[in-house]
Amino acid sequence: xxxxxxxxxxxxxxxxxxxxxxxxxxDLNKINVDTSDQQIDVNKAKEIxxxxxxxxxxxxxxxxxxxxxxxxxxxxxxxxxxxxTSVEEALALGIYSTDLSFLTMYxxxxxxxxxxxxxxxxxxxxxxxxxxxxxxITQLQQNIENKDKVVSIISETYSDMRAFLEENHxxxxxxxxxxxxWVEGLYLSVNLVDNVKTDTTLIPIxxxxxxxxxxxxxxLKVYQKDENVKLKIQxxxxxKDIYDKVKLPMKEEVFDALKTKISLIRNSYINEL
Amino acid sequence: xxxxxxxxxxxxxxxxFLVPIITYAQELNxxxxxxxxxxxxxxxxxxxxxxxxxxxxxxxxxxxFKTVSRNxxxxxxxxxxxxxxxxxxxxxxWDNNIIFDNAKHxxxxxxxxxxxxxxxxxxxxxxxxxxxxxxGCVSLVVGVKTQ
Numbered sequence: 001x002x003x004x005x006x007x008x009x010x011x012x013x014x015x016x017x018x019x020x021x022x023x024x025x026x027d028l029n030k031i032n033v034d035t036s037d038q039q040i041d042v043n044k045a046k047e048i049x050x051x052x053x054x055x056x057x058x059x060x061x062x063x064x065x066x067x068x069x070x071x072x073x074x075x076x077x078x079x080x081x082x083x084x085t086s087v088e089e090a091l092a093l094g095i096y097s098t099d100l101s102f103l104t105m106y107x108x109x110x111x112x113x114x115x116x117x118x119x120x121x122x123x124x125x126x127x128x129x130x131x132x133x134x135x136x137i138t139q140l141q142q143n144i145e146n147k148d149k150v151v152s153i154i155s156e157t158y159s160d161m162r163a164f165l166e167e168n169h170x171x172x173x174x175x176x177x178x179x180x181x182w183v184e185g186l187y188l189s190v191n192l193v194d195n196v197k198t199d200t201t202l203i204p205i206x207x208x209x210x211x212x213x214x215x216x217x218x219x220l221k222v223y224q225k226d227e228n229v230k231l232k233i234q235x236x237x238x239x240k241d242i243y244d245k246v247k248l249p250m251k252e253e254v255f256d257a258l259k260t261k262i263s264l265i266r267n268s269y270i271n272e273l
Numbered sequence: 274x275x276x277x278x279x280x281x282x283x284x285x286x287x288x289x290f291l292v293p294i295i296t297y298a299q300e301l302n303x304x305x306x307x308x309x310x311x312x313x314x315x316x317x318x319x320x321x322x323x324x325x326x327x328x329x330x331x332x333x334x335x336x337x338f339k340t341v342s343r344n345x346x347x348x349x350x351x352x353x354x355x356x357x358x359x360x361x362x363x364x365x366x367w368d369n370n371i372i373f374d375n376a377k378h379x380x381x382x383x384x385x386x387x388x389x390x391x392x393x394x395x396x397x398x399x400x401x402x403x404x405x406x407x408x409g410c411v412s413l414v415v416g417v418k419t420q
Binding site for chain 2: 044049054057060061064148151159160162163166167204205212218
């Protein structure tokens with residue numbers, strides 16, 4: 001009886017070790033950095049990490065170039081009940097996280113409270129119960145007048161939500177959340193441009209997002225066995241095709257193509273098509 | 274040697290259940306270490322990306338790909354707990370030009386980088402030494418603020 005139990009336990013152990021190893025090696029790139037004393041080979045790395053800017057960083061970049069605030073382009077918090085599947089919820093969580101960071105970065109903390117509720121609802125539905133709890137809400141309420149503290153709390157909360165999903169074997173949902181957060185950042189940026197020809201602050205930021213787009217596509221490729229992820233990669237590759245045509249000064253037709261594409265992607269994420 | 278199969282089986286079963294519990298406890302400790310020590314080192318920088326708590330042995334390495342944006346200042350924090358030596362960390366641009374190597378700066382655990390152009394960078398972290406049995410926690414956090 002015991003022999004059989006050990007046999008099956010052994011098989012489970014071996015399979016779990018093999019599957020972990022495959023996951024780790026699935027996206028190894030061959031990049032060598034030559035240093036004075038040794039070759040650094042990415043293939044030797046125990047782990048490869050794609051660190052994308054979190055929504056607070058995106059909001060900080062936007063705030064640096066636009067002092068005036070508008071909530072016109074945010075995803076209405078009332079939409080929160082539209083999302084039913086875990087993929088929709090993860091995408092919406094990313095979108096609302098960026099909107100929330102945007103609001104707090106501009107000191108719109110009263111409005112931000114509604115978005116905290118939306119983020120809390122979605123995180124509960126996704127089972128991220130430990131991250132957004134009542135003590136965090138109390139902490140936010142106590143610091144509502146302290147913009148820097150609120151920004152810092154929101155930033156750490158987003159990081160914790162991502163970590164929770166990734167550490168609980170729900171990396172694909174984390175990837176959706178990160179993707180949606182980035183898409184919302186770009187969507188807000190393009191919509192804040194008044195005049196493509198005269199804008200000298202936001203346009204360079206929008207152009208620079210091509211680097212994050214490359215990192216984002218690389219991150220999603222790790223999970224491309226998932227058909228839905230494959231679709232998201234395809235959409236982002238179409239966006240990248242437009243980016244490949246971008247040069248400074250940006251032509252109006254290229255900007256319009258970029259704006260249309262990012263709007264289509266973002267609106268599909270919030271079920272607004 | 275007096276071999277008792279039943280006792281051996283019991284020990285094996287206990288170990289089978291203990292190992293995941295110990296691993297989980299180590300992970301929790303590592304996360305706590307990151308929260309308590311690494312984030313503090315960010316000072317007035319806002320957390321960028323997510324915190325990373327990595328269980329590494331001597332000789333092991335990780336690579337991080339990140340985008341940094343112009344007109345922002347970044348603070349990179351890489352620290353290890355008392356079980357392993359301070360990791361070496363090196364930052365290079367996409368063309369492999371080295372931006373910073375802490376081996377040339379007395380293995381310091383932080384690096385402040387005022388970024389003048391948006392670019393993809395690579396961060397390479399390696400725990401010095403060769404003893405694979407010596408394992409510990411390595412924390413990586415990146416902070417950001419305006420120039």
